[in-house]
Amino acid sequence: MDKTIIQVAGLRKEFHVGDVTVHALKGIDLTITQGEFVAIMGTSGSGKSTMLNILGCLDKPTGGDYFLDGINVAGLDKNQLAEVRNLKLGFVFQAYNLLPRTSALENVELPLFYNPRVKTRERRDRARAALEAVGLAGRMHHTPAQLSGGQQQRVAIARSLVNDPVVILADEATGNLDTRTSYEIMELFQRLNDQGKTIVFVTHEPDIARLTKRSIVFRDGHVIKQQAVTDRLYASELIAALPVEND
Amino acid sequence: MNYTNLLKISGGALLRNKMRAFLTMLGIIIGVASVIAMLGIGQGSKQSIREQMSGMGTNLVFVMPGSQQRGGVQMGPSNMQSLTMDDVTAIAKECPHVAAVSPEVRSSGQVVAGNKNWPSTIYGGNVAYMGIKKIEVADGRLFTDKEVHAMAKVCLVGQTVVDNLFGEGADPIGQTIRFKKIPMLIIGVLAEKGENSFGQDQDDMIIAPYTTVQRRILAIDHIQGIYTSATSEEESELAIAEISTVLRRQHKISNPADDDFRVMAQAELVKMFTSISDVLTMLLGAIAGISLLVGGIGIMNIMFVSVTERTREIGLRMAIGGKSIHIMAQFLIESMMLSVSGGIVGILLGYLISYVVSGMMGWPVVITSQSVVLSFLVCSAIGIFFGWYPARKASALNPIDALRYE
Numbered sequence: 056m057d058k059t060i061i062q063v064a065g066l067r068k069e070f071h072v073g074d075v076t077v078h079a080l081k082g083i084d085l086t087i088t089q090g091e092f093v094a095i096m097g098t099s100g101s102g103k104s105t106m107l108n109i110l111g112c113l114d115k116p117t118g119g120d121y122f123l124d125g126i127n128v129a130g131l132d133k134n135q136l137a138e139v140r141n142l143k144l145g146f147v148f149q150a151y152n153l154l155p156r157t158s159a160l161e162n163v164e165l166p167l168f169y170n171p172r173v174k175t176r177e178r179r180d181r182a183r184a185a186l187e188a189v190g191l192a193g194r195m196h197h198t199p200a201q202l203s204g205g206q207q208q209r210v211a212i213a214r215s216l217v218n219d220p221v222v223i224l225a226d227e228a229t230g231n232l233d234t235r236t237s238y239e240i241m242e243l244f245q246r247l248n249d250q251g252k253t254i255v256f257v258t259h260e261p262d263i264a265r266l267t268k269r270s271i272v273f274r275d276g277h278v279i280k281q282q283a284v285t286d287r288l289y290a291s292e293l294i295a296a297l298p299v300e301n302d
Numbered sequence: 303m304n305y306t307n308l309l310k311i312s313g314g315a316l317l318r319n320k321m322r323a324f325l326t327m328l329g330i331i332i333g334v335a336s337v338i339a340m341l342g343i344g345q346g347s348k349q350s351i352r353e354q355m356s357g358m359g360t361n362l363v364f365v366m367p368g369s370q371q372r373g374g375v376q377m378g379p380s381n382m383q384s385l386t387m388d389d390v391t392a393i394a395k396e397c398p399h400v401a402a403v404s405p406e407v408r409s410s411g412q413v414v415a416g417n418k419n420w421p422s423t424i425y426g427g428n429v430a431y432m433g434i435k436k437i438e439v440a441d442g443r444l445f446t447d448k449e450v451h452a453m454a455k456v457c458l459v460g461q462t463v464v465d466n467l468f469g470e471g472a473d474p475i476g477q478t479i480r481f482k483k484i485p486m487l488i489i490g491v492l493a494e495k496g497e498n499s500f501g502q503d504q505d506d507m508i509i510a511p512y513t514t515v516q517r518r519i520l521a522i523d524h525i526q527g528i529y530t531s532a533t534s535e536e537e538s539e540l541a542i543a544e545i546s547t548v549l550r551r552q553h554k555i556s557n558p559a560d561d562d563f564r565v566m567a568q569a570e571l572v573k574m575f576t577s578i579s580d581v582l583t584m585l586l587g588a589i590a591g592i593s594l595l596v597g598g599i600g601i602m603n604i605m606f607v608s609v610t611e612r613t614r615e616i617g618l619r620m621a622i623g624g625k626s627i628h629i630m631a632q633f634l635i636e637s638m639m640l641s642v643s644g645g646i647v648g649i650l651l652g653y654l655i656s657y658v659v660s661g662m663m664g665w666p667v668v669i670t671s672q673s674v675v676l677s678f679l680v681c682s683a684i685g686i687f688f689g690w691y692p693a694r695k696a697s698a699l700n701p702i703d704a705l706r707y708e
Contacts, residue, residue, distance in 0.1 A: 114702060133625070134626070134627075137623050137624065138623065138625075140620075140622065140623045141623020141624075142623070146621050152614060152705065154615055154618075156318040161314070165622060166623055168307045168310070168311060169624050170623065218622075218623075
């Protein structure tokens with residue numbers, strides 16, 4: 056039996072906009088175990104972004120329980136949440152969110168700055184290793200402006216890996232990329248998943264979701280469909296099938 | 303999170319915006335440099351006044367004839383003939399806090415030597431006179447008690463007089479000059495003192511025995527002033543009291559309001575003039591302080607821009623585990639780095655300006671460690687004060703909103 060990484064039970068989230076109360080999440084039950092590759096899907100307003108914010112410990116639920124790696128996150132305060140984010144979570148954003156005019160290596164080092172247990176030497180070594188793992192060994196001292204979109208996203212993925220998180224949360228991580236680069240990034244995610252990383256991937260593209268192992272569909276604050284991906288695709292095969300680019 | 307990491311983060315952020323960081327620092331640099339330079343110039347002028355006036359001896363206490371009403375007529379002080387040699391003798395005998403005393407008589411007129419002449423002033427005193435007024439003999443000798451008694455026609459001349467009558471570098475000792483038709487033998491040359499703080503040439507003088515000046519040149523019985531040395535600067539006040547008592551008895555005055563003399567201490571004059579320069583220094587310092595304040599506001603302005611511009615960075619830092627306190631510390635350290643490094647550069651620049659000014663304008667400059675420490679503390683405080691609000695704004699951001707900020 057695989058270890059449970061994320062367990063959500065009866066999770067509710069309400070927002071107060073003026074006098075109106077918006078029920079963004081209306082009682083979500085969800086379990087994600089180690090080694091899973093989950094796609095969270097849904098149209099805008101379905102609650103998937105709110106779900107991701109709560110899973111990412113950036114926001115606190117109004118009610119219900121959320122166990123992350125055995126810790127009940129719902130009861131933690133702001134600073135404890137920051138620590139959880141630092142040690143347990145890796146984020147990959149649609150817009151990469153790298154620091155400008157800062158080398159790839161320094162960008163990847165960033166989460167380790169907030170981890171007091173990591174010393175300078177170890178920080179550098181781990182950042183190097185993470186960049187090598189995403190295939191950017193030769194680009195360590197390039198700034199984001201000197202990197203392509205796909206390479207920038209790889210730096211961001213290396214950054215999410217560097218603290219060895221229990222789960223990587225990717226928010227539309229291929230949204231800003233062309234088809235080929237998207238597949239390349241997805242290939243990287245599939246490889247990391249094969250190595251045992253748990254990945255939660257928010258997307259609204261059904262063909263990207265087919266590259267994962269399980270899809271969870273949100274609508275109006277409810278999970279309306281949860282199913283294993285039966286006709287799973289492999290990014291490496293998709294790339295091979297793409298027409299050869301003429302440079 | 304350790305401090306080294308915070309310093310690295312903040313330093314890195316500043317290095318990414320070198321030009322902007324430098325321009326922001328410039329406000330502080332100019333502010334601190336002007337504070338240092340202004341205070342330096344102010345302190346310098348104060349010290350030079352003090353030095354020059356002390357050049358005449360800080361324990362100097364002197365008596366001038368004072369104005370007095372005679373039968374309802376107010377007399378001008380210069381017309382008064384109230385001081386006599388008897389007063390000098392009485393002061394010498396009865397005032398324990400007076401170390402030395404000399405009469406003073408003086409006369410202005412043309413000095414003639416050969417075919418040259420020069421307008422100067424001849425001062426008459428006794429053998430203690432030059433000691434009291436801290437005038438030294440550079441060459442030759444001082445006149446003796448015997449020569450004072452004999453109304454000897456001898457004198458010592460200042461360098462300006464030598465230059466104008468005998469040419470620069472000439473040795474006038476043994477030569478004769480005439481002052482109001484009285485021929486006098488030069489027995490010594492006075493050590494150079496230069497100009498005093500009022501621009502008066504202190505080398506344009508002749509010193510002779512007071513008897514010679516009083517009897518032979520002026521043909522008067524009274525004296526024009528009494529110069530004394532108090533036993534120390536602190537005892538000047540005691541000396542003034544003793545001299546006043548003696549003179550009142552000598553002049554048969556019972557009510558101090560009727561005094562026909564004025565007793566003053568050099569120490570008081572020094573205090574008066576330095577207080578004027580203190581006021582000036584404060585004014586200059588205040589103006590420079592305002593520019594420092596403006597520099598501080600510049601830092602706050604840039605920090606606000608920086609927080610707004612880096613909202614996404616702040617969101618990211620929070621998402622990857624930065625706590626509010628880390629974000630706050632980062633921006634606070636950034637603003638302190640700006641202000642403190644600006645302060646250090648400003649202090650160096652202030653030194654430079656001070657020395658250039660003193661070199662070019664000939665103004666004395668004194669930079670006290672006080673003003674350096676003060677301006678350094680002020681700019682550290684500015685860093686915290688003006689950095690605090692933007693830093694708080696940054697740390698209060700909601701990471702979800704900050705990450706989506708466009």
